[in-house]
Amino acid sequence: MLDKALGDLTGFRVLDLGCGSGEYVAELLARGAEVTAIDVSEPMVELVQQRFGARDDLHCYGQDISLGLPQERDDHYDLVLSSLMVHYIADQHALFAECARGLKPGARLLFSTHSPVADAELSPSGNYYAREAICDTWHTVGEPVEVVFYRRSLSEQIGALTDNGFVITALEEGTATERLRQRNAEVYKRLTTQPNFLFVMARSRS
Template sequence: MSENDYDAFAADYDADNENNAWNAYYERPATLSLAGEVAGLRVLDAGCGGGAHAAALIARGATVTGIDRSAGLLEIARRRLEGHARLLLADLSEPLPFGDGAFDLVVASLVMHYLEDWSLPLLEFNRVLAKGGRLVLSTHHPFMDHPLSGHDNYFETYRFDDTWERGGRTIHMRFWHRPLHAMFDAFKAAGFAIETVSEPEPDPRARTLFPTAYKSLATEPRFLFFSLVKAGDRQPY
């Protein structure tokens, strides 16, 4: 199995993602909190996976378009969302199949750390956002993935590998570490201003449901969350 082949384990990944501590009780609530009030907004869920974020956004009144490079995960999203979202096969390393200003909000949940180069996807997110639009993004916290990688230089942008256990199988994953300053530089170069940087606590319910994971999430960096606005559209604080 090649690295990051989500089609090969789409069902196992989605089932785990639905209820685990890291996604259901940490990343997803934090991302949705940053997204804020979405009723009436046109939202692009970039890297929508099995549609968990999209379902929550739709329930809150958003009109959602989801894209993913995994046909297997998109099929799960289609079944989950039952026609309530437009779903397309697309790769973030290529231009997006949407017109300028097509969306009010882009949500990119745990997808950017799969990409070596952030330039094109961030420029494309900026392009498809309307005036006043925002990008809400979550990614690996660089203070988490650098110790995991074993690489000797935090300040480099570099590739590293990991393994996951899903459905009784070992899955080979490949990610890109980038230091914090490189993230900030990429946002600025793409025309974004940082509105919020968040390092949230996990949902308190995880303390009882997943005590070991809760302790880890509450004491060590795992993911990093940003709310970004088009530069010139709104003043960041």
């Protein structure tokens, strides 16, 4: 959904939250956007800077997004994009409040996250409606790093959006492509028979 929802971004200001190694940065730039990319990991920020070099249409810096977006202006962005990052934030209400502040009226928020159905199986308490911290391991840059993500109910996730004035315009659980089936039949079967991810598009208050 993230790829097909982007469209032509010529002249758009886009904020990429949790940019990682810059996979979406490359796509956003190719579509004509002016990109601000943020990640909590300084090695990831350095990787993006090395990958794309100095250019006028890209600004990348390190920031713990759970502490807000203090460097970002109000009503500035046409699109906020976040791929598989928001589940690392304990207080999503505060996160989406910052997204709403940074977006122009009527602009878009597009993000993916873990499926609450899939994450419910990891619940230490067995209470689907409880927000719970789950330990995860990243194998990205250098040594493996243990991180914590938060599982929560779908109603909590949606409430964090609507409480901040967002109107949800699309919600999908993802579809695997034929290309993936050809590359990895086992993963393709898992993604087409079990819930894994949630993809959400919303518009800010006009």
